[in-house]
Amino acid sequence: xxxxxxxxxxxxxxxxxxxxxxxxxxxxxxxxxxxxxxxxxxxxxxxxxxxxxxxxxxxxxxxxxxxxxxxxxxxxxxxxxxxxxxxxxxxxxxxxxxxxxxxxxxxxxxxxxxxxxxxxxxxxxxxxxxxxxxxxxxxxxxxxxxxxxxxxxxxxxxxxxxxxxxxxxxxxxxxxxxxxxxxxxxxxxxxxxxxxxxxxxxxxxxxxxxxxxxxxxxxxxxxxxxx
Ligand code: ADE
Numbered sequence: 202x203x204x205x206x207x208x209x210x211x212x213x214x215x216x217x218x219x220x221x222x223x224x225x226x227x228x229x230x231x232x233x234x235x236x237x238x239x240x241x242x243x244x245x246x247x248x249x250x251x252x253x254x255x256x257x258x259x260x261x262x263x264x265x266x267x268x269x270x271x272x273x274x275x276x277x278x279x280x281x282x283x284x285x286x287x288x289x290x291x292x293x294x295x296x297x298x299x300x301x302x303x304x305x306x307x308x309x310x311x312x313x314x315x316x317x318x319x320x321x322x323x324x325x326x327x328x329x330x331x332x333x334x335x336x337x338x339x340x341x342x343x344x345x346x347x348x349x350x351x352x353x354x355x356x357x358x359x360x361x362x363x364x365x366x367x368x369x370x371x372x373x374x375x376x377x378x379x380x381x382x383x384x385x386x387x388x389x390x391x392x393x394x395x396x397x398x399x400x401x402x403x404x405x406x407x408x409x410x411x412x413x414x415x416x417x418x419x420x421x422x423x424x425x426x427x428x
Contacts, residue, residue: 202240202428205268206421207258208247209373212410213275216418217245229261241425244268251349252297252376259380270325271381271388272424273374274417276410278352278398280361281343281368285394286409289338289416290368291329292345292390294318295375298361299348309364318344319378322387325424329389332423340420343368345390347375353402370398389424393417 208214214234223236223245234245244266248258262268277290284290296310296318303309310317326342333340346367352358361367374390381388393413396405 203242203244203267203269204425204428205259205262205266205271206243206245207255207262207271207273207377208275208414208418209250209255210275210410210414211247213414213418214245214247216415217422220422228265229257231258231261233262233266235266239426241428243425248373251372252347255373256376256380259377260384263380263384263386268386270322271377271386272325272421273377273388273390274414274421275371275373275392276395276406276413276417277345277369277371277392278358278396278402279368279394280346280358280370280398284341284369286396286405287394287413287416288341289391289393289420290341290343291326292321292374292378292392293326293342294320295345295347295378295390296365296367297348297375298346298365298367298370299350315379319375319382321378321390325387325389328427329391329424332420332427336423338420341368345374345392346370347372351403351406352398353400355399358398369394391417391421
C-alpha cells in the first residue's frame with residue numbers, strides 16, 4: 202500500500218527518516234522522502250507550518266505520489282486539562298478555529314460548501330486503538346482545532362476550547378483533513394502534546410518539541426507495522 206506520512210516541521214518526521222532508507226524527490230518547493238517499508242511504499246514529508254502549506258503537501262502526496270491513506274504526525278497544544286505534555290491523542294474530528302464569516306450570520310469554522318467539522322477515518326482510528334492496547338500505550342482522542350496561529354494566551358485558548366469543544370490545538374490537521382475528505386483518502390491525525398497553549402507556551406514548545414514529536418512518530422510507525 203502507498204502510505205503518506207506527513208508532518209509540519211522537520212523535527213516531526215526526523216524520527217522516521219532516521220530509521221529508514223529513502224530516496225528524495227523534490228516537487229512543489231518541497232522534498233518527498235520515498236521509502237520501502239514492510240511491503241509498503243511510504244511517502245514522507247514535512248509541509249512547513251500552517252494550513253496552506255499542509256494542504257499543498259497532502260494534495261501532492263495523494264495526486265502525484267498516489268498515496269492511498271494519509272497519516273499525520275506532530276505536536277499540539279493541550280486545551281483539555283486531562284492532556285499532559287508528552288501524551289498522544291488522535292483527532293476524531295477537526296475544525297478550523299480561525300475561519301470566520303460570522304459577519305454573515307454563520308457559525309465560526311463554517312464557509313458554504315464545507316462542514317464545520319471533518320471526521321477522521323473510523324477504521325484507522327480503530328487500528329490506532331488496537332495498537333495502543335497491544336503495546337500498553339495510553340492513547341487519547343478528541344476534537345482538534347487548527348488555525349494559522351500559535352496559541353499562547355489563556356483568552357484564545359479558552360475561546361477555542363469553549364467554541365468548538367476542542368481538546369487540542371495545532372496548525373495543520375483540519376486543512377489536511379479537508380484535502381483527504383475532498384479526495385476520498387482515509388486519514389489519521391496524531392498529535393503529541395508539546396505545551397498547554399497558554400501564556401509561555403512558546404517556551405514549553407521549544408523545550409518539548411523533539412521529545413513529543415518522537416512519541417507521535419514512533420506510534421505512527423507502529424501503526425504502519427500493523428497495516
Ligand atoms: N502546536 C503545538 N503547540 C501549539 C500551540 N500552542 N498552538 C498552535 N499550534 C501548536
